Amino acid sequence: MNSQFSIPSLPETPQCSPNQLIQLASKLPDATISIPSVDKVLEAIEQGKADRVSKLDWVYCIHAKAQWDQQNIDRSRKTSAAIWKVAISNSWLQHQLLWRIALYYGDWQEQVLAQSLAESFDIFANSDLVNHLLAVQIIRALRSTQAGIELAKIACEKRINRTELLNTIKEDLPIWIPLFSRFIEEITPYFTTIRSPNQQQVRWVLSCLDEISDSQQIKAVNHLITNISNDIASNHSLLIDWLRHNYRNGENWYKLSDPARQKLREWIGGINYGDFQKLVNLILNRLDLQDFESNRLCRRRDFWADYSNRFERLRILLPKTSQIAIGYQIQGDLDLLEDDGSDCTEVCIFDFGEWFVAEFFRGRGSETRLFPKNPRNQQILFGESTLSVKRIRCLGGDKHDHEFLWQVFSRIWLANNGILPNPDTQPSRNPTADQLQQRENRLERWKREIERLEWEARTYV
Template structure:
């Protein structure tokens, strides 16, 4: 026979299998009388300040029957409840009994859980010194508000607790299974979005909460809400937040779970932080490098022009000459690479990923052009994967190119639009050039074309020589 169905040894049950012996055994037990005071007696002691003489079982009896007593003693309902709350402030056991039942009352408004006189006089308990600082009390105060989930989220954020950490913290003090505690996770992101100027700690807290949700419906709804209600201007201040959303929701498998509005906002978020890095680089160069006036004007105009495309930046790579890196490298927040010296005029380079196209922006020097390359595996590997690049190597790749001479912005926008690279919605068009302006542009463009052809020929000779050396 299986052991788990075996009967216990007879010897251990012999006394119970013989009724006469069992009766004899019970008659030998001492008689214990349990005496519980009436509610009237208990509350009389409360009013006379003799709470120390009330036993725990009597307190339970009193709290459970207080509603019934209140209905028969309407003149003393509030007074007695206030006295009990005041005593509870110095008696942790009684306090926990009342707070637990108060949570249940807020859950279903049932007076069987707690008399309404206790609920109505809770404010007296809150007015006692240091009571408001108790975590369970803070939580219970939130249960009485119309925005319970938001208030609990606020408390969790202030204490840097994720939902599960908060529940663990209060698990033995409050009935954590009630709806308010189970559902407040849905208000984590709405609370965060209500912050007018979130700080880094609050962002880190949000990311921990999102990670705790895993890839659940809660997380998808939270990310949808986050993308729609947090502006790209706010998001761009916190690159870890954008990096998390990008890592978790920019691939095809997960992006489809977001709403179309959220997907559009995600592109704006990513673009904003990438453009912010580009703008920061330009500002550092303007502030730290000794530039000619025309170079300052060049960079300022580049920064303004690309600001109209800030929603489109899917990725960015920064390449700096060694001298520039030595001057500002420590001040740049993202990774940068050093341009290999090939004898070209010093220039910083940014490579923008616009989805179907890569845009390479030469900041200064002779030529100082913009180049456009299709996004394919070869160009991806070279422009974003190859560790060492030089100015001449990039020019050797060819691609379409555009100038930065007089009126370049007007024509560069048209050039980009032909490749379906459009400015941000609401961007105003550039005014159409006059005949006089066109004549001036044509003259300057001829000189630029001559210069860029010379630079491209120089780059081809350099790359051919480099390839021969590598072939050896």
Template structure:
């Protein structure tokens, strides 16, 4: 028969003994010599300057029985506890014993682990210049706060620590099973929303924390951020918006956000993209030697698109060589060189409004706005082709709108007919007078003749270059 089939022998139960019982038993034995620890003995050693002679067992017993000792020595309970904390400043083993119990006292509401006098005199230790900067000390100081979670997030942000960093730093020093450490994730977004003007390092900390979260934790945190962080803060921190765009603008996560959070994310993305557009115009106005009418063209484009600043999904900037040299690396977005095809010098911006692409020509003859449906062909050309030129874009067709007198008023209606709406807080357009409409009509006829000529030049150019015109770019879009 195999030994593995034999029944296991029954072992006697191990008796439960407390240190107090063992000490009482030892004290009754005859002919024995035992040093029974006591609080008085420890305190006497401290008073005589012999703290280094106190054994670890004596310290354990002192800490364990200090609550009972305090009840019998109320008048000196605080003074003696302060003395113990002073010794702990230079005794790392004692530090660990006290900090561990103090963390449990505050963090899990187990009040019996440490005398109240030791709890109340902790500042003697914590205010020491040698120790007040240490993470465990800082954490214990905030454990008793009503806003402990927010305070822990503040400490983590100041020291650029995510949850993993914190746990690694306190491992073996504080009990990591305290609920606050697992709940820390829930306080990251609420704390971040209290920062008035986040710095790049604080944004980096936030993203580090978000990347460590589970899917459900991250969605909750992101929804909170989108709901509570002001638009102006978001649009001045493109790295945060880029992270959100990459992780939440498309795919399943998009639909897990609340309706309001989705709306805010659209606004944040649009704000960042408009910021690049606005910065581009401002730099061009400052760096290029433009004629007055060209400067006015740029300012009007900037001011008009400000009413759509929350709507931009993507932005691509195409610059002639002179503009690119003038700007250098001051624009960090999607910026490419506009191929020289003999057209008048102009900058071009391509705006992605979701269902539609809008191409904006800044200046030069024609200087129009073109609208293209968002399909795979147009997406590949307008956002995918490495080199584009003015004539290449004009050859695509699309629906066009002028920039002649009163163009802002009529462009808004033209865009609205395609579902491209201005920001919710945009001011309504003023109605032109009959005389103004008549003046516009005259100038518009001249523009139509000019743009037809430019389009013929564009078609001839692409034919000469051997470029096949797009058959998907045109769309039946209502005119003004």
């Protein structure tokens, strides 16, 4: 061996006598280790001493109850019911059990709660002291065969969307279980089961739609439109306004199904025609009109009823006298018509998609004007706050009379420009030769009147 490398010296191993260890242990104080058991907890409950059970004992009891039940099948349900009764007045135990039962019914794979505890939940939930709790109501929903629908019902009753619901219960229940993510798919299916939704319920469903992803919203809106009645739509302009704003223009319109697009067109048109119809009825009731003026307005109202599905937008312009008489009975896009010396008349401007139609109710001329929907006309007819009869006439456009048989020829005129009546509308009867001649005589006078009015408008503007 090379003398350069020497073996290091190691300390001597101490000699310990077992007798010394025994002597040392004998001097330690006595210690009793308490091992938790289900029986110990159940015994305390039976003796009315549940308040003395430690949190550690409760945790062990809940964890071990399933295994205990297998060895005590005949007592499993009765003892679980007793545990739930304690939880009614023990908020800490209540939280432990509710958290686990939510996992149990929330598609959680691990065994988190004894079946007997899950099946005895109603003992707790039916108590008047706790049945009002949101966490209890939610677990009832999770237990049902239609958990998503029931969760949507709770959210609707509380007037809260999914985010607000989860924020409310996140301290009480595990909000990350899959059902809480999926129940948003049941929002519109639940809403469409409400026979006569009120304004608050409509606001609730729109709040829910506003917070979800684009793909979820498209699916939900398709279901909403195709599954609620026309009566509900016509009674809730708030719903129609939201749908119009989010889906009538832009790429979302083309993501809707064909049936949904058709119904939405009809709803928007129906709401707008309803405003037009209401305006005519108010004028007839509130203003002192001559008989021929009243008859003329009634015929306008009835004629445009055949086009009610086509109204995209409506703007109402009233002279000061009409605005005073009608007051605030109309809720649409309503403005004061500037006085420019023209005959007193109300004017309605309809948006028919590719065309704007201006309808003059009364006075000399009393025509319908058709304007192409371009940026300039849109800005003037729907954007400018002050308009007058002469200002509208000065825009030109194609025009049509309201003389004898005007309905027959107006329908042809509109159809030639792609504006068609509602489906199933009855066609007009063909006029006789005498009627055509009578119309032609009146039409000549109207044309001369319109030329004079248009000259006045150009001069004024």
